[in-house]
Amino acid sequence: MIKTSVASLDNNDPLREVASQFHKPEGVIYLDGNSLGLMPHCVAKRIETVTREQWGNDLIASWNKHHWIDLSRNVGDKIASLLGADYGQVACCDSISINLFKVLCAALSINSERKKILSTEDNFPTDLYMVQGLEALLGHHRCELVMVEEGQLAEAVDEDTAAVLVTEVNFRTGNIVDIAGLTQVVHKHGALVIVDLAHSAGVLPIALDKHQIDFAVGCTYKYLNAGPGAPGFVYASKRHHEKLVQPLFGWMGHANGFAFSPLYSPAQDINQMLVGTPPVISLSAVDAALDIYDGLSLDTIRNKSKQLTNVFLELLKASNASKELTCISPLDAERRGSQLSFEFEHAYALCQALIEVGVIADFRAPNFIRFGVSPLYTHFHELAEAVEKINDILVYKTYLASRFQTRNKVT
Amino acid sequence: MIKTSVASLDNNDPLREVASQFHKPEGVIYLDGNSLGLMPHCVAKRIETVTREQWGNDLIASWNKHHWIDLSRNVGDKIASLLGADYGQVACCDSISINLFKVLCAALSINSERKKILSTEDNFPTDLYMVQGLEALLGHHRCELVMVEEGQLAEAVDEDTAAVLVTEVNFRTGNIVDIAGLTQVVHKHGALVIVDLAHSAGVLPIALDKHQIDFAVGCTYKYLNAGPGAPGFVYASKRHHEKLVQPLFGWMGHANGFAFSPLYSPAQDINQMLVGTPPVISLSAVDAALDIYDGLSLDTIRNKSKQLTNVFLELLKASNASKELTCISPLDAERRGSQLSFEFEHAYALCQALIEVGVIADFRAPNFIRFGVSPLYTHFHELAEAVEKINDILVYKTYLASRFQTRNKVT
Numbered sequence: 001m002i003k004t005s006v007a008s009l010d011n012n013d014p015l016r017e018v019a020s021q022f023h024k025p026e027g028v029i030y031l032d033g034n035s036l037g038l039m040p041h042c043v044a045k046r047i048e049t050v051t052r053e054q055w056g057n058d059l060i061a062s063w064n065k066h067h068w069i070d071l072s073r074n075v076g077d078k079i080a081s082l083l084g085a086d087y088g089q090v091a092c093c094d095s096i097s098i099n100l101f102k103v104l105c106a107a108l109s110i111n112s113e114r115k116k117i118l119s120t121e122d123n124f125p126t127d128l129y130m131v132q133g134l135e136a137l138l139g140h141h142r143c144e145l146v147m148v149e150e151g152q153l154a155e156a157v158d159e160d161t162a163a164v165l166v167t168e169v170n171f172r173t174g175n176i177v178d179i180a181g182l183t184q185v186v187h188k189h190g191a192l193v194i195v196d197l198a199h200s201a202g203v204l205p206i207a208l209d210k211h212q213i214d215f216a217v218g219c220t221y222k223y224l225n226a227g228p229g230a231p232g233f234v235y236a237s238k239r240h241h242e243k244l245v246q247p248l249f250g251w252m253g254h255a256n257g258f259a260f261s262p263l264y265s266p267a268q269d270i271n272q273m274l275v276g277t278p279p280v281i282s283l284s285a286v287d288a289a290l291d292i293y294d295g296l297s298l299d300t301i302r303n304k305s306k307q308l309t310n311v312f313l314e315l316l317k318a319s320n321a322s323k324e325l326t327c328i329s330p331l332d333a334e335r336r337g338s339q340l341s342f343e344f345e346h347a348y349a350l351c352q353a354l355i356e357v358g359v360i361a362d363f364r365a366p367n368f369i370r371f372g373v374s375p376l377y378t379h380f381h382e383l384a385e386a387v388e389k390i391n392d393i394l395v396y397k398t399y400l401a402s403r404f405q406t407r408n409k410v411t
Numbered sequence: 412m413i414k415t416s417v418a419s420l421d422n423n424d425p426l427r428e429v430a431s432q433f434h435k436p437e438g439v440i441y442l443d444g445n446s447l448g449l450m451p452h453c454v455a456k457r458i459e460t461v462t463r464e465q466w467g468n469d470l471i472a473s474w475n476k477h478h479w480i481d482l483s484r485n486v487g488d489k490i491a492s493l494l495g496a497d498y499g500q501v502a503c504c505d506s507i508s509i510n511l512f513k514v515l516c517a518a519l520s521i522n523s524e525r526k527k528i529l530s531t532e533d534n535f536p537t538d539l540y541m542v543q544g545l546e547a548l549l550g551h552h553r554c555e556l557v558m559v560e561e562g563q564l565a566e567a568v569d570e571d572t573a574a575v576l577v578t579e580v581n582f583r584t585g586n587i588v589d590i591a592g593l594t595q596v597v598h599k600h601g602a603l604v605i606v607d608l609a610h611s612a613g614v615l616p617i618a619l620d621k622h623q624i625d626f627a628v629g630c631t632y633k634y635l636n637a638g639p640g641a642p643g644f645v646y647a648s649k650r651h652h653e654k655l656v657q658p659l660f661g662w663m664g665h666a667n668g669f670a671f672s673p674l675y676s677p678a679q680d681i682n683q684m685l686v687g688t689p690p691v692i693s694l695s696a697v698d699a700a701l702d703i704y705d706g707l708s709l710d711t712i713r714n715k716s717k718q719l720t721n722v723f724l725e726l727l728k729a730s731n732a733s734k735e736l737t738c739i740s741p742l743d744a745e746r747r748g749s750q751l752s753f754e755f756e757h758a759y760a761l762c763q764a765l766i767e768v769g770v771i772a773d774f775r776a777p778n779f780i781r782f783g784v785s786p787l788y789t790h791f792h793e794l795a796e797a798v799e800k801i802n803d804i805l806v807y808k809t810y811l812a813s814r815f816q817t818r819n820k821v822t
Contacts (some may be wrong), residue, residue: 025468032471039467047462047692048455055639056450059771060443062704068639095687097661098509105548123674126662126687129675131658137516138548147673221688228466228479228691249544250508251537257640260776261534262558264540276506277632280639281458282693360470365671 009311009380015304019377021292022225029359029382029389034199034339034372037225037289046288047227050281054074063279071283072274078290079233080379082298083197083216089235091273093252094284095221096198096232100130100165102246102273103215103234105250107163107192108134108143109245114162114191115140121147124171127196131165150177154185161191163214168206169337172364174329176204176337180211198222201233203305203338203375205298208235215240223338223374226286234273241269250275287403292376304375306333309340311380313370313388320395328368339372353393359386376386415724420722420791425472426715429787432703433636440793440800445610445750445783448636448700457699458638458806461692473691477594482694483663483685489701490644493709494608494627495618500646502684504663507630509644511541511576512655513684514626514645518603519545519554520656524797525573525602526551532558535582536608542576561588565596572602574625579617580610583663585740587615587748591622598623609633613645614716614749614786616709619646626651634749634785637697652680652728662685703787711810715786717744720751721789723782726798731806739779750783770797773797 024030030038055061063069070307076090083090093099099148104117117131131145148156152163164186168179174255192214198204202223208216208356216235220226249264251257252274256265266272310333316322325342344350344367351363361369375381421427421771433449435441465473474480487501494501504510515528528542544558559567564575575597579590594604603625611617613634619627627646631637647655660675662668663685667676677683721744727733736753755761755778762774773781784794 023463023467025470028470030470036466036471038470039462044459044462044467048459051450051455051458051638052434056434056455059436059439059441059449060447060773061766062639062773092692094505094509095661095690098505098659101659123673125665125668125671125673125675126660128673129660129662129665132675133658136656136657136660171667219688227462228473229688229694230690232687245547247544247548247588248509248512249537249540249547250506251540254536254540257536258776260536262534262539264536264543276508276643277630277640279506279641279690279693281696282690283640285692355472360472362471394490 006311006380006384007308013294013380015375018292019379022377024377029369029386031373031378031386032360033361033374034222034370035362035379036221036228037223037374037389038377039054039227040225040289040292042291043225043227043259043285043288046284047281068278068280071280071287072278073271075268075283075287075290076233078287079201080235081404082201082293084205084208085209085235085236086238089238089270090233091270091279092220092231092233092283093274094232096196096217097126097130098248099217099232099234099273100127100196101134102248103194103217103236104131104134104163104308106236106246107194107215107240110240110243111162111190111192114160115142115144116146116161116254117143117163117165118146118148118153118156118161118164120150120153122150122170122172123165123167124198127165127167133366150175154182157189157191159189161189163192163194163320165194167196167198169204171199172328172368172370173341174336174339177337179213183211183213194223199337199339205302208237213237216411220286220289224286224289225292226289227282230282230286231279236270236273245362246273248275252276252278288323301375305338306377308373308378308380308383309333309338311338312340312373312383312387315384316390317388319391321387321391324394338374339370341368341370343368350393352411354389357389359389417722417791417795420718424791425711425781426707426786429703429707430790433788434628435788438769440797442782442784442789442797443567443771443773444598444788445781446773447632447635447639448634448785449788450638451636451700451703453702454636454638454696456691458697461695462746467754479689479691482691482698483689484682486643486694486698486701487681489698490612493617494646495613495616496620496646497649500649500681501644502681503631503642503644503694504685504689505643507607507628508537508541509659510628510643510645511538511607512545513659514578514605514628514647515542515545515574517647517655517657518605518626520571521651521654522601522603525571526553526555527557527572528554528574528576529557529559529564529567529572530576531561531564533535533561533581533583534576535607535609538576538578545800561586565593568597568600568602570600572600574603574605576605576607578607578609580615582610583739583754583779583781585747585750587746590624594622594624610748610750613704614712619648624648631697631700635697635700636703637700638693640762641693641697642690647681647684655683657684659686663687663689712786716749716784719784719786719789719791720744720747720749723751723784723794723798724788726795727801728797730802732798732802735805749785750781752779752781754779765800768800772799
């Protein structure tokens with residue numbers, strides 16, 4: 001692929017102008033938006049307004065005046081529109097891990113005769129840890145983690161499965177699990193589905209309601225660009241609200257928290273997922289970051305995402321570097337998220353060498369390098385430049401070659 | 412008390428200059444720092460630096476370059492120095508409610524043959540709710556909330572008590588519980604002590620290590636001034652680290668999270684209290700807010716706090732308004748925190764009327780008005796002005812009298 005065709009892809013990119021809403025540090029090609037999204041200008045501005053004007057000047061009056069008290073719910077509704085979910089089913093609060101704990105408990109409570117939580121060995125570890133914590137707390141007679149390979153989930157569901165915990169886009173390979181198909185099988189066995197949308201939200205069209213997903217969780221600091229460690233979100237289908245029980249009883253989840261009653265009485269809606277006083281500044285950051293999606297279609301975003309990873313693969317194939325890197329992501333763009341991952345003996349070293357020349361990718365143990373593309377701000381010409389630098393390092397060894405070799409004994 | 416003596420109190424106040432580090436909105440007398448502290452200038456500045464420079468420019472490199480990965484622990488150590496705790500025992504993370512859940516589970520796990528969590532009816536409701544959530548999750552055979560009156564805690568402890576959950580400063584009355592004395596009794600019965608420091612941290616000298624407190628939790632948005640919904644903190648005494656088990660197994664609490672092992676292996680120190688990806692921007696706000704305490708002594712702070720509430724009471728007594736307001740806080744300054752609360756039939760209306768004339772206090776259901784003083788930024792002359800305005804409203808009815816009467820049928 002020659003430079004002119006990359007330029008024409010950029011020219012024809014319907015999202016080309018969106019990138020100007022983000023701060024891109026000079027000289028940096030950022031291919032790690034799947035770890036931490038770039039800073040949108042509107043987020044920095046909102047954070048300052050909330051800090052200096054709302055907190056600084058209006059103080060506690062802001063709980064009503066600036067709707068702080070409704071932030072978790074209102075931001076949740078904005079996220080819902082990216083998840084194919086009707087309003088009133090998503091809350092933005094706590095971390096993805098804590099939210100996972102809530103929905104695991106809710107699922108075990110709905111399916112109280114069953115104990116098995118089925119997941120995949122290659123799931124993001126913290127998801128598996130949260131189940132293990134619940135096992136330790138409740139005992140194996142009430143909760144048992146069973147792990148299988150990603151492709152074997154459907155056949156492993158049985159009548160003792162309380163819930164299947166699955167991540168839609170694998171953090172390491174980018175492989176997409178067919179959530180809709182899996183849910184049909186899971187529901188036939190009377191089990192529930194919990195989906196981790198960490199690497200889906202904001203880059204994949206999602207249809208939680210349509211596919212009758214039971215619960216979902218996700219984070220807002222990756223493709224949603226809300227800042228480092230921004231709050232997570234949790235989806236609980238309306239079907240389950242009446243029977244909903246999650247054990248982190250906090251005053252924000254109370255049916256009437258400001259009555260200060262000593263007895264807990266849960267809100268009978270998504271508010272029950274709330275626990276403590278909401279993190280106002282970071283929730284406001286999420287709120288602002290979501291404004292970027294106004295008027296954008298997730299189909300357009302997904303199309304560009306597929307095009308970006310396709311072009312990246314083609315450019316790599318056309319370079320000599322491709323001999324060194326083994327792609328562990330699905331080669332069919334339909335089957336992968338907004339990333340490409342490669343196995344390479346010296347992945348860590350390559351990652352460091354790339355950072356030194358301004359290309360930021362992500363290393364994942366033990367020997368994977370992961371390139372994330374964000375359709376909102378990645379340009380096609382950046383991929384061409386990145387491939388050139390990968391080639392320089394791996395093939396021509398022109399960049400910092402001595403340091404690279406010393407560190408990693410490349411021979 | 413005449414104006415000149417109030418002025419001389421201000422002149423002799425060793426903390427007089429500290430107030431300039433905070434943004435005080437013009438025309439406002441802020442007596443609600445026990446709900447949400449004023450914004451320190453350094454916090455607003457730090458939030459902007461972390462957002463625009465660290466996140467914006469340095470992106471994921473900031474995890475190491477700006478020590479994001481150690482923030483929970485480093486900020487925890489700074490908080491520890493305000494709690495009379497050695498380093499390595501405090502983490503700043505999640506909300507106070509979530510942290511309470513962790514230590515409740517840890518206490519029940521250490522005292523696994525016991526099920527009773529003893530607390531007070533008048534505790535802050537969310538504390539009681541968290542125990543009720545655990546009851547619901549574990550069943551009454553493993554966890555049982557028993558509530559008694561605040562003064563009866565010591566005599567209610569028995570051999571089936573796993574832990575006593577007590578708030579040092581009552582949120583409603585400001586009454587201080589003698590934590591040191593209570594802990595001795597509790598330990599004699601083999602039970603553990605969990606202290607909620609929400610209304611203590613930053614205004615009372617605390618000696619967690621000296622008094623052998625087992626666990627403590629607290630928040631940073633009140634007297635520590637870290638902003639609305641800022642992260643909570645959790646203290647776990649080193650004595651318990653070896654046997655520590657809290658069930659929210661997250662990758663930040665793993666002994667080696669970045670190994671991405673599918674099996675959880677808990678860190679054998681305070682890091683085990685961490686769960687998900689840390690909320691970097693709000694943790695940085697806490698970090699900056701704590702800098703204000705550099706070089707200040709908690710004894711000086713406590714002395715000024717007592718003086719402030721004493722002066723406020725004297726001024727009120729000297730005014731005619733005192734006839735209307737029944738003080739429900741201890742009259743002995745030694746026995747109360749940094750607040751004064753009053754019972755008054757029309758407390759809500761008074762609170763609203765005061766807000767309209769620039770005095771911000773807090774209403775607490777059903778009929779209490781709560782005035783918090785922050786030794787870091789409350790001046791004595793502000794109390795004189797506040798009392799004047801209370802008097803105007805309650806006795807002379809000069810301020811917005813018609814609106815006040817319409818709303819509340821004051822006759």
